Amino acid sequence: MAVADQQRVSYIASQAADIRLNVELQTEEMTLNLGPQHPATHGTLRIIARLDGEQVVKADVVCGYMHRGYEKLTEVRTYPQITTLINRIDWLSSFANEVPFILAAEDLMEVEAPPRAQWIRTLFFELSRIANITLFIGEMGVQLGAITPVFFAFRDREYVLNLIESATGGRFHPNFDRIGGIKDDLPKGWIAETKDAMRRIRGYCDELEDLLMGNEIFEARTRGVGVIPAEVGLSYGLSGANIRASGVDWDLRRDAPSPLAWKELDWKVWTHPDGDSFARYWVRLQETREATKMVDQLLDGLPSGPIQAKVPRIIKVPAGEAWCHTENPLGEMGYYIVSQGGLGPFRVKIRSASFHNVSITPWLLEGVYVPDIITILSSLYFILGDIDR
Amino acid sequence: MMFALELPYWQLTIIKTVVVLMIIPAAAVILGYVFLLKMMAHMQSRMGPMEPGGYHGWFQLIGDGIKFIQKEDIIPSEADRRVFALAPLVVLISTFLLYVVLPAGPRLVVQDLDVGIFYALAVSSLGVIGVLMAGWASANKYALLGSLRAAGQLIAYELPLVLAVVGVVIQANTMSLQGIVHAQADGAIFGISWIGNPFILTQIVGFGVFLAAAQAELTQTPFDMPVAESELVAGYMTEYSGFRFLFFFMAEFGTAFALSAIAATLYFGGWYQPFFEDGIMADILGPVVLGAKVMLIAFLIFWIRFTFPRFREDQLQAFAWKFLIPVSLINIMVTAVFKVVL
Numbered sequence: 198m199a200v201a202d203q204q205r206v207s208y209i210a211s212q213a214a215d216i217r218l219n220v221e222l223q224t225e226e227m228t229l230n231l232g233p234q235h236p237a238t239h240g241t242l243r244i245i246a247r248l249d250g251e252q253v254v255k256a257d258v259v260c261g262y263m264h265r266g267y268e269k270l271t272e273v274r275t276y277p278q279i280t281t282l283i284n285r286i287d288w289l290s291s292f293a294n295e296v297p298f299i300l301a302a303e304d305l306m307e308v309e310a311p312p313r314a315q316w317i318r319t320l321f322f323e324l325s326r327i328a329n330i331t332l333f334i335g336e337m338g339v340q341l342g343a344i345t346p347v348f349f350a351f352r353d354r355e356y357v358l359n360l361i362e363s364a365t366g367g368r369f370h371p372n373f374d375r376i377g378g379i380k381d382d383l384p385k386g387w388i389a390e391t392k393d394a395m396r397r398i399r400g401y402c403d404e405l406e407d408l409l410m411g412n413e414i415f416e417a418r419t420r421g422v423g424v425i426p427a428e429v430g431l432s433y434g435l436s437g438a439n440i441r442a443s444g445v446d447w448d449l450r451r452d453a454p455s456p457l458a459w460k461e462l463d464w465k466v467w468t469h470p471d472g473d474s475f476a477r478y479w480v481r482l483q484e485t486r487e488a489t490k491m492v493d494q495l496l497d498g499l500p501s502g503p504i505q506a507k508v509p510r511i512i513k514v515p516a517g518e519a520w521c522h523t524e525n526p527l528g529e530m531g532y533y534i535v536s537q538g539g540l541g542p543f544r545v546k547i548r549s550a551s552f553h554n555v556s557i558t559p560w561l562l563e564g565v566y567v568p569d570i571i572t573i574l575s576s577l578y579f580i581l582g583d584i585d586r
Numbered sequence: 587m588m589f590a591l592e593l594p595y596w597q598l599t600i601i602k603t604v605v606v607l608m609i610i611p612a613a614a615v616i617l618g619y620v621f622l623l624k625m626m627a628h629m630q631s632r633m634g635p636m637e638p639g640g641y642h643g644w645f646q647l648i649g650d651g652i653k654f655i656q657k658e659d660i661i662p663s664e665a666d667r668r669v670f671a672l673a674p675l676v677v678l679i680s681t682f683l684l685y686v687v688l689p690a691g692p693r694l695v696v697q698d699l700d701v702g703i704f705y706a707l708a709v710s711s712l713g714v715i716g717v718l719m720a721g722w723a724s725a726n727k728y729a730l731l732g733s734l735r736a737a738g739q740l741i742a743y744e745l746p747l748v749l750a751v752v753g754v755v756i757q758a759n760t761m762s763l764q765g766i767v768h769a770q771a772d773g774a775i776f777g778i779s780w781i782g783n784p785f786i787l788t789q790i791v792g793f794g795v796f797l798a799a800a801q802a803e804l805t806q807t808p809f810d811m812p813v814a815e816s817e818l819v820a821g822y823m824t825e826y827s828g829f830r831f832l833f834f835f836m837a838e839f840g841t842a843f844a845l846s847a848i849a850a851t852l853y854f855g856g857w858y859q860p861f862f863e864d865g866i867m868a869d870i871l872g873p874v875v876l877g878a879k880v881m882l883i884a885f886l887i888f889w890i891r892f893t894f895p896r897f898r899e900d901q902l903q904a905f906a907w908k909f910l911i912p913v914s915l916i917n918i919m920v921t922a923v924f925k926v927v928l
Contacts, residue, residue: 229727235819251731251899340816342807342896348630414808414895567731568898571817 226254231570233262240581242555246562246570253570256562258555263585271545276302276376276512279541283532284370286549287583289332290325290526292361295374298532298545300456301521302376305514305536309456314378314504319458320495321361321373322523323488324391327398328357329526330485333578334402337478338409340575341418346409353401356394363387376512378505388496395489402486410479419475423561423573426472433560434553437528439577442480443472449524457523462494474576481578513540527551527583547586551579602696606685610678611651613843614836618647620881621888629892654835657828664725665825673723674826674833676716681837683709684844689764691857691872692864702763703755706848707748710803713837714740717812717822720834724825732821735899736805736812742906743802743809749914750795753921754785754852763848767856780860786853788924791917793853795910797886800845802906804838807891811899842884850879 232243241262247254267286271279283298284291296318303309310318335350358368364383365371373380409415425435427443440447448466450459467483469476516538522531528550535544554577561573593601623646627634639645661667686709687702689695699705714737721733755761758769766785773783786793802809813821823834850856856879857872897905 227727229731231817338895342810342814342816343894344807345630345892348632352631408893409895412895414897414901417901418895418898566898566900568811568814568817568896 229567233259240584242574242579242581242584244558244562244570244574246567248567251567253562253565253567256559256570258558260552260555260581260584263581265582265586267586268545268547271542273541275540276514276542279545280374281370281372283547284372285582286547286586287329287525287527287530287551287580288369289580290329291367291370292321292325292365292373293329293523293525294530295372296322296457297521297523297525297530298534299374299376300523301519301532301534302512302514304519304521305517305534306376306508306512308377308506308508310378310506311503312458312500313382313502314506315456316458316495316499317379317383317504318374320492320499321365321371322457323491323495324357324361326488326526327485327492328354328361330481330488331357331398331401333575334405334409334478334482334485337575338405338415340571341415343409343412343415346405349401349404349408353397356397360387360391360394363390375505377508378503382504388499391496392493395492398489399486402482402489406482410482416475418568418572419478419576420471420473422474422565422569423576424471424473425557425561429560430472430557433557435528435557436550436553437524437526438477438480438484439528439554441466441468442476444468444470449522449529453522453524455523458495458498459491461498462491464491464494474572477576477578511540513538514542522548525550527578527580528554549583549586551581551583552586555579555584606682606696609685610681610840611836614839615647615651617839617843617884617888618835619644621884623647625885625888626892651832654832655829659828659830660825662725662825666723666725669719669723670825671830673716673720674830674837676719677713677837678716678833678840680709680711680713680716681840681844683712684841684848687763688844688847689767689851689857689872690876691869694857694869694872695764698762698764701761703751703761703766703848703852706763706844707744707751710841710845711740711744713841720826721822724822726825728818728820729822729824732812732814732818732824735818736822738899739802739805739809739811739902742903743799743910746795746906746910746914747799747803749911749918750792750799751852753789753792753914753917756918756921756925757785757788763851763856767851767858770855771858782855782858782860784853784855789853789917789921791913792921793849795914795917796849796852797883798910799906800849801887801890802902804842804845804887806842806887808894808897809902810896811902814896842887843880846880846883846887847876849883850876854879854883 233241243259335347338346365373531548533546623634635643635646862868
């Protein structure tokens with residue numbers, strides 16, 4: 198063998214050794230597919246995460262597995278039928294879904310519900326907020342591995358659901374709001390029961406503050422995890438407690454003109470400067486407390502009078518366009534109704550909070566550990582029906 | 587057990603094997619019933635199963651066992667069949683071997699080894715081989731992540747477990763579990779020798795470290811990263827069904843019982859009671875006394891399990907290496923100094 202050949206052979210061998218070494222040192226990325234069926238997503242959200250060990254390199258969120266086509270369905274239904282439908286968007290706080298839609302329709306029809314109806318609307322709005330967020334407060338624990346709080350959540354949410362059921366007839370989907378008012382007045386003895394339930398919910402909040410928020414492991418798992426700076430959150434269109442936890446003092450109940458009774462109550466918008474998962478949890482806990490206080494005030498100041506304005510028996514909405522948004526438990530929820538006259542709308546655009554809230558996850562999940570995916574997802578708190586509609 | 591000692595060796599071995607084989611499911615059922623179905627249900631303000639069997643639903647877990655046996659044994663098509671099938675047995679064998687050195691009375695011990703506690707801690711870590719086998723053979727990414735987490739956790743927490751025990755071994759001058767019981771029985775607290783000198787009084791730091799590390803060995807809640815159900819579905823058990831899943835379940839609770847018994851032996855005087863030094867009565871009362879202490883320690887373990895959220899992987903490792911190991915090393919040093927001085 199010639200010298201040149203020998204040199205070439207040794208060169209190739211060294212190259213091969215180098216490649217082998219590189220291959221050995223290189224770690225392989227793994228694609229982990231979380232969902233659509235996965236215990237952490239409480240619904241059918243799919244996250245495709247590329248992992249380097251336990252660290253997320255890149256995560257994509259795939260939604261739409263629960264798309265039910267509500268925007269299209271509204272086009273072939275009358276206004277009273279649509280309230281039944283939109284109850285199912287955010288199924289944990291169904292009544293709160295009805296309110297902005299009815300308000301937008303009322304805006305087009307130029308009717309206004311009497312004060313008592315507005316107060317009762319506000320009352321149920323806040324009750325459904327409590328029913329929704331109590332579940333989050335407990336469920337956050339179960340996502341972090343503490344199974345006990347979620348049972349407390351189910352126990353105490355039951356009181357609120359019972360209240361909603363006894364007044365409206367529906368536990369989950371009350372379908373109680375009507376154009377120009379509400380369906381029924383409150384039943385007898387309901388006010389005292391509600392006050393008792395609110396006391397229990399406040400006790401529940403204290404209990405969870407002790408059990409979960411005071412826990413060092415909980416703090417270690419949530420503090421500094423999934424930090425959303427205010428400007429990033431705003432650019433992604435975050436709303437509700439998610440953006441208030443980033444220090445943005447913005448609450449539609451206070452900041453948007455609304456016929457509902459929030460303006461007449463004494464309450465506070467809670468914000469937290471940190472923007473991490475702990476802040477989001479903390480803000481929601483405070484909001485639940487605040488909501489119970491609002492319910493108490495609403496019960497004390499409930500005006501007398503009719504609960505239904507005069508509206509025609511067959512509801513026809515005149516041609517026009519209207520937009521109404523409210524501060525729902527999950528964030529800003531709005532309906533843009535385009536009417537061409539007639540029994541049903543021509544087009545309805547539903548702006549639901551969770552769809553926008555979940556859009557930030559690919560940005561948030563970059564570089565976190567696998568357990569933090571769960572922390573971040575559960576602290577953003579979305580409802581699948583609210584994402585996919 | 588006097589009569590048993592006169593039996594030939596092979597008969598004795600069979601009796602011992604059968605007894606240990608029966609203890610594991612019995613221990614799993616007792617712990618599962620008392621803590622999983624009753625205590626957890628009570629803590630979470632809900633009712634555990636009340637109907638099966640008549641009294642407080644005592645039959646529930648046995649019924650669950652029957653249900654598991656009836657279920658289809660699913661092996662994923664991509665799985666490494668032989669390893670997949672073997673893994674639960676390996677985990678169970680590690681539990682089985684733990685019971686070999688556990689003394690429940692002066693003569694109620696399968697084999698009193700001179701290196702008893704060393705042996706027990708060694709075989710307790712065998713289970714992770716089964717866990718790794720299960721995770722690798724399942725051909726499932728969740729299972730793989732779970733089993734790798736389990737391996738990392740075991741390496742980290744085996745050390746504080748051993749180091750915590752070293753304090754006891756220094757004080758007792760022996761590694762035999764029977765010898766440790768006698769060392770505590772013969773001791774005295776400031777001259778009062780009625781209940782001996784349980785090492786919990788001097789080794790309280792060691793006990794805390796041991797309990798935390800045992801919790802991690804059992805992959806129970808603050809340290810349940812390997813089975814973290816909200817992220818890894820069920821970790822290494824994801825693909826298991828039917829009686830193979832039951833094996834994992836039994837191994838987990840059987841090991842919880844065994845580690846509680848070891849803790850009771852090391853720190854609470856084991857089977858010793860002050861009334862009968864030796865003889866048949868000590869053998870009868872021994873298991874009762876030990877059982878009561880086991881339930882006490884198991885209560886602590888499960889109390890923590892149902893209260894805390896879980897650590898993240900890096901926090902879990904930091905807790906072992908940066909806190910538990912230094913603390914147990916200091917504990918050894920202090921114990922050794924006192925041993926020399928006194």
